[in-house]
Amino acid sequence: MKKRLLVLALAVLALLMIVPLASSAFSSVQQAAQQAIPTPSPSPAPTPTPQPTPTVSTVRFSATGDNLIHNGIYNQAARRAQAAGEEGYDFSFCYDAVRDFYAGFDVNWINQETLVNDELEPSSYPCFSTPGDMGRELYDVGFRVFSLANNHTYDKGAEGIAATRRFWSSLPEDAVTCGLYAGEEDYENIVIRETNGIRIAYLSYTEFTNGIPTPSGAEANLIYTSQTDVIQRQIELARQQADFVVVGVHWGVEGSHKVTDAQRALAQQMADWGAGVVIGTHPHVVQDAQWLTAADGRQVFAAYSLGNFLNAQSTADTMIGVVLSFTLEKTTQPDGSSETVLKGPMLHPTVNHYGANYSQIRMCLYKDYTDELAQSHGVRENFPNFNRNYIESVLRDNIDNTFLDL
Ligand SMILES: [Zn+2]
Numbered sequence: 001m002k003k004r005l006l007v008l009a010l011a012v013l014a015l016l017m018i019v020p021l022a023s024s025a026f027s028s029v030q031q032a033a034q035q036a037i038p039t040p041s042p043s044p045a046p047t048p049t050p051q052p053t054p055t056v057s058t059v060r061f062s063a064t065g066d067n068l069i070h071n072g073i074y075n076q077a078a079r080r081a082q083a084a085g086e087e088g089y090d091f092s093f094c095y096d097a098v099r100d101f102y103a104g105f106d107v108n109w110i111n112q113e114t115l116v117n118d119e120l121e122p123s124s125y126p127c128f129s130t131p132g133d134m135g136r137e138l139y140d141v142g143f144r145v146f147s148l149a150n151n152h153t154y155d156k157g158a159e160g161i162a163a164t165r166r167f168w169s170s171l172p173e174d175a176v177t178c179g180l181y182a183g184e185e186d187y188e189n190i191v192i193r194e195t196n197g198i199r200i201a202y203l204s205y206t207e208f209t210n211g212i213p214t215p216s217g218a219e220a221n222l223i224y225t226s227q228t229d230v231i232q233r234q235i236e237l238a239r240q241q242a243d244f245v246v247v248g249v250h251w252g253v254e255g256s257h258k259v260t261d262a263q264r265a266l267a268q269q270m271a272d273w274g275a276g277v278v279i280g281t282h283p284h285v286v287q288d289a290q291w292l293t294a295a296d297g298r299q300v301f302a303a304y305s306l307g308n309f310l311n312a313q314s315t316a317d318t319m320i321g322v323v324l325s326f327t328l329e330k331t332t333q334p335d336g337s338s339e340t341v342l343k344g345p346m347l348h349p350t351v352n353h354y355g356a357n358y359s360q361i362r363m364c365l366y367k368d369y370t371d372e373l374a375q376s377h378g379v380r381e382n383f384p385n386f387n388r389n390y391i392e393s394v395l396r397d398n399i400d401n402t403f404l405d406l
Contacts, residue, residue, distance in 0.1 A: 054331050054332060055331070057197040057198060057329075058328060058330070059196050060106045060107075060327055061106065061109070063108075063277075063306065063324040064306060065110075065111055066113045066281055067114070067138070067309045067310050068284070068309070069114045070128075070311060072312040072361055073310060074089055074130065077093075077094070091134050092140070093360075094137070094363060098350070098363045098365060102141050106196060107144060107145060107195050108145070109143070110146060112146045114129065114130040116131070117132055119159075128152050132170075143175075144176060145178065146175065146177045147178055147179050147248040147279075148164070149178070149180065149206040149223065150250040151207075151250060152209075153179075153222050154212040157215040162218075165219065176202065177191075178202035178203060180221070181220060190241055198330045200246055201239075201245045203238060203245065205222070205223050205224065206222055206224060206225065206249075206282075207252070209224075228269065231270070235274045236274055239274030243340040245276050246277055249263075249278060250281050250282040252304065252305055257285055259304045270300075275294075276342055277302070278300065280303055280304040280306065285308070286347075286398055287307075288398060289302060289347060290302055300342075303345075306321055306323065306324060308320070311352055315382070316386045317394055319353070321351075323347070327343045328341070329343055345403055347399060348405045349367075350365055352364075353369075353377060355377070356381070369391070374386055374388060375387070
């Protein structure tokens with residue numbers, strides 16, 4: 001009996017050992033079966049297609065200050081034309097030394113301080129009218145955007161406005177003016193031109209018109225800097241319709257290098273509303289420039305006064321101007337969205353030169369200007385210290401030196 005019990009116990013023990021073995025064997029078979037299931041072979045590698053990349057386009061832009069045409073300038077131009085046996089006025093001599101400089105830009109913007117036209121008699125201070133040959137010469141030098149909102153716009157009343165509008169519309173189609181509007185119903189017609197695929201809006205305003213009210217019967221009027229509701233609406237519209245908004249403002253204190261609080265406040269507001277650059281003119285002398293941060297975080301450049309361009313004024317500092325230059329860079333993403341930014345703003349000094357008794361009035365680049373030429377400048381009659389050192393000190397003392405191209 002004991003022996004049978006032992007055998008039974010051994011048999012149970014053997015069974016207990018075999019079952020796990022069998023279970024383990026089954027599990028192995030299962031794994032093998034799983035491994036045998038063919039896995040799908042990788043699909044053939046697709047031909048690599050290039051990732052869509054953003055495209056970049058650029059515009060080289062310049063802006064120039066007050067082109068202020070006194071009688072000395074147009075009388076000399078008339079004599080040059082006469083000497084050559086030609087009709088009219090030859091202003092080419094005035095700009096020969098800056099022609100190559102302006103050829104380096106895609107867009108050249110200028111504040112045309114006086115009414116250019118082919119109809120009224122030429123006249124000088126205080127109510128200016130300038131022969132049409134001046135406008136044709138500026139076009140020939142390469143200017144394409146003419147800002148017409150300034151304190152001399154109403155100098156010749158309704159007649160002057162009509163004459164100058166007819167003149168500017170007689171230029172080739174790629175010449176554009178800004179700052180004059182045919183009444184309130186015209187305020188929403190934002191001037192926009194496309195250059196190298198970048199749509200640029202042009203707006204211009206003036207602080208005053210020398211006490212002359214909007215002439216009755218005038219076919220067009222300008223917008224004052226006090227009309228901030230209109231300005232805000234225009235800049236916001238321009239920002240919606242264009243890639244970049246250029247705002248010219250004729251403001252500040254004549255003859256003063258000091259930027260007023262009002263200039264700074266308005267520049268900041270314009271930046272917040274959507275301006276990309278604020279180009280200041282009118283004081284006839286240079287003022288500072290700076291980056292502003294707009295409400296939406298954009299970096300906006302403000303040059304508060306570019307100073308004078310061609311003129312026959314009589315003080316040393318009105319001989320000194322700067323041309324603002326920068327590059328606009330538009331980056332367009334594959335989904336069509338785009339961003340346009342202003343890069344590398346610089347201020348290039350210029351000198352308005354004339355000899356004794358306001359003879360041979362013409363523009364020079366400061367880079368090319370010599371002390372020898374300065375020695376012969378007619379302004380030394382009243383300012384004997386006028387030379388390169390003096391010019392440089394005026395620039396360095398009044399403009400953030402990081403923007404100066406000396
Ligand atoms: Zn002015």
